[in-house]
Amino acid sequence: MGDSYTATIEVAADAKRAFDAINDVSGWWGRITGSTAAVGDEFVYIVPGLHYSGFRVVDRVPESTIAWQVTGSFVDFADDKSEWTGTTVRFDIEETPGGARVVFTHEGLAPEIECYDVCSSAWRMFIVGSLKSFIETGRGAPYEFTGAEELTEAEHSELHREAAASARAV
Numbered sequence: 001m002g003d004s005y006t007a008t009i010e011v012a013a014d015a016k017r018a019f020d021a022i023n024d025v026s027g028w029w030g031r032i033t034g035s036t037a038a039v040g041d042e043f044v045y046i047v048p049g050l051h052y053s054g055f056r057v058v059d060r061v062p063e064s065t066i067a068w069q070v071t072g073s074f075v076d077f078a079d080d081k082s083e084w085t086g087t088t089v090r091f092d093i094e095e096t097p098g099g100a101r102v103v104f105t106h107e108g109l110a111p112e113i114e115c116y117d118v119c120s121s122a123w124r125m126f127i128v129g130s131l132k133s134f135i136e137t138g139r140g141a142p143y144e145f146t147g148a149e150e151l152t153e154a155e156h157s158e159l160h161r162e163a164a165a166s167a168r169a170v
Contacts, residue, residue, distance in 0.1 A: 005109040005120045007127045011135045012099045015063040021135040022066055022091050022102070028131040028140035036060075042071070047143065050076045053084055066091040078114040102131070 011018055021027065023036045025045065034043030039060050046052040052074050059067035073084035087108030094101050104127045109119055126142075134140030 003108065003110040005106045005116070005123060007104045007124055009102050009104075009128055009132045010096065010099065011102060011132055013135050015093045015095050015100045018093050018100045018102050018135050019063045019066070021140075022093075022131065024134075026142060027138075028134040028142055029126050030143035036066075036068075043068075055089070058088065059090075064093055066093075075115050075119075077118070080114065083113050083115060084109070084119075100135075102127075102135075104131075 013021075025032045025036060025043065030045060030047070032043045032045050034055075035041040036043055036057055039057050041057045042055060043057075044052060044054050053070050054072040055068040056071050057067070058069045059065050067088055067090045070084045070087045070089070072082070074081050075083055087106060090103075090105045090107060092103040092105070104123070106119075106123060109116060109123075130140040130142060
């Protein structure tokens with residue numbers, strides 16, 4: 001797709017293990033507030049001072065498909081701070097002879113938007129590096145915040161409320 005970023009990984013694990021690992025967002029991307037357990041669930045991912053996104057699970061077929069719609073976003077370095085809002089993050093999983101193939105697509109993350117270079121590079125690092133490792137070994141390389149970047153539960157909850165309010169406005 002010309003209007004999306006896509007990355008494909010082949011993993012030495014079955015589709016169930018890939019599906020379960022993708023849904024454990026904290027294990028490969030970073031800390032979240034909320035849930036990815038069912039369609040309709042919502043969660044927030046935050047990089048303090050740089051980026052936050054609120055997501056709603058819009059598709060979840062065990063061992064096959066996961067899709068999260070971005071309900072609210074803030075990208076600090078872009079002129080349009082909400083350019084992720086309304087986009088969708090998808091994972092399509094299929095069994096292969098050696099394990100599984102995961103096709104990651106961020107629908108709407110297009111080359112013409114300002115954050116494309118930075119955001120696609122970050123996705124590549126997390127999908128091709130961290131998620132692949134997490135699926136195969138149980139060890140990912142999620143972004144972790146410490147010191148001044150570390151958010152308290154109350155701060156995470158407040159950002160979750162802000163993203164939910166933004167979602168209602170969409």
